[in-house]
Amino acid sequence: MEIRKGGAGDIPAILGMMDSAVEWLVAEGRTGQWGTEPWSSRPTSVEKVADIVRSGTPWIAEIDGEAAGTVTLTPHPAPYVAPADEPEVYVHLLVIDSRFRGRGVGSALLAHAVEETRRQSIDLLRVDCYAGGEGRLVDYYRRNGFTPTETFTVEGWPGQVLARRV
Numbered sequence: 730m731e732i733r734k735g736g737a738g739d740i741p742a743i744l745g746m747m748d749s750a751v752e753w754l755v756a757e758g759r760t761g762q763w764g765t766e767p768w769s770s771r772p773t774s775v776e777k778v779a780d781i782v783r784s785g786t787p788w789i790a791e792i793d794g795e796a797a798g799t800v801t802l803t804p805h806p807a808p809y810v811a812p813a814d815e816p817e818v819y820v821h822l823l824v825i826d827s828r829f830r831g832r833g834v835g836s837a838l839l840a841h842a843v844e845e846t847r848r849q850s851i852d853l854l855r856v857d858c859y860a861g862g863e864g865r866l867v868d869y870y871r872r873n874g875f876t877p878t879e880t881f882t883v884e885g886w887p888g889q890v891l892a893r894r895v
Contacts, residue, residue: 735787744769753827762859798825798834818846820856860889
């Protein structure tokens with residue numbers, strides 16, 4: 730696996746990975762997180778991804794030359810999360826193409842986020858995630874060294890903010 734810096738040209742690949750994740754979640758009967766429609770078919774979702782990519786640094790994990798996962802790091806959280814009272818790096822759009830599930834892509838991207846945070850001499854790395862679905866994503870981030878902090882709700886969507894000191 731190689732992790733490379735991405736850019737605006739990777740937005741179609743990022744949307745493809747998100748569509749793949751939605752398809753997998755739907756097949757699992759877990760539609761609370763991202764619904765049932767592909768991200769690429771929703772103009773507001775496409776614009777949201779483009780805005781996040783433009784405001785941060787996307788990273789693409791590749792396996793055998795194929796985009797397997799992505800994360801975008803920004804200096805600020807999403808609008809529905811209060812900024813920290815110190816400099817931070819914020820994880821956005823961590824998603825794995827379902828063809829590469831179980832191969833450690835997400836953990837590798839989170840480890841890369843830790844290294845990028847250190848490289849910037851910043852001590853705080855945060856992320857937010859879907860808190861429904863029996864807390865599976867919250868547990869995933871815990872296993873990757875994050876600690877839950879505050880919860881939030883956006884339009885009925887339950888969320889959890891997590892933090893990691895690096």
